[in-house]
Amino acid sequence: MSIELKMLLYSTIVLVLLLIFQVLGEIIQNGLFHAMSARDDEAGVSGYAGRFERAFYNMLETFPVFAALVLMVEATESWTPLTALGAQLYFWGRVLYVPAYISGVPLVRTLIWAVSLVGILLFVWALLGVANGSAA
Secondary structure, three states: OOHHHHHHHHHHHHHHHHHHHHHHHHHHHHOHHHHHOOOOOOOOOOHHHHHHHHHHHHHHHHHHHHHHHHHHHHHHOOOOHHHHHHHHHHHHHHHHHHHHHHHOOHHHHHHHHHHHHHHHHHHHHHHHHHHOOOOO
16 A cells, blocks of 8 residues: 555544544533434534534545545556655644644644645645656
8 A cells, every 4th residue: 555545544534533523522512412413503612622623624624635636646656755745744734733723722733734735735746747747
């Protein structure tokens, strides 16, 4: 399995764990009955539960892009050192983003988020190089 696919697998695990923590946070804050209801009268979450929820949705914004790029690299067999580095930057950026977001550290959180974005951009750069016929 390529490093890009491994990082996609590990990133999927991070996403699922974030979902679990987000749900548990909501249950702790609003109760199990509310979590099992239709939530027509959404109470919302705040504090740590709200931070887990926002971290989860933040990852949902970039995860499909990362997954699509990994699958493009795999389908075209376009693995390069840039795609391997990009996959690792994305994964570790997302791993470190969660505690930074939960602890409420604003500047550090944003810098860590930028690391995962750089990982995505490295994939794009590498794939554009392949598409244009040049070595990435």
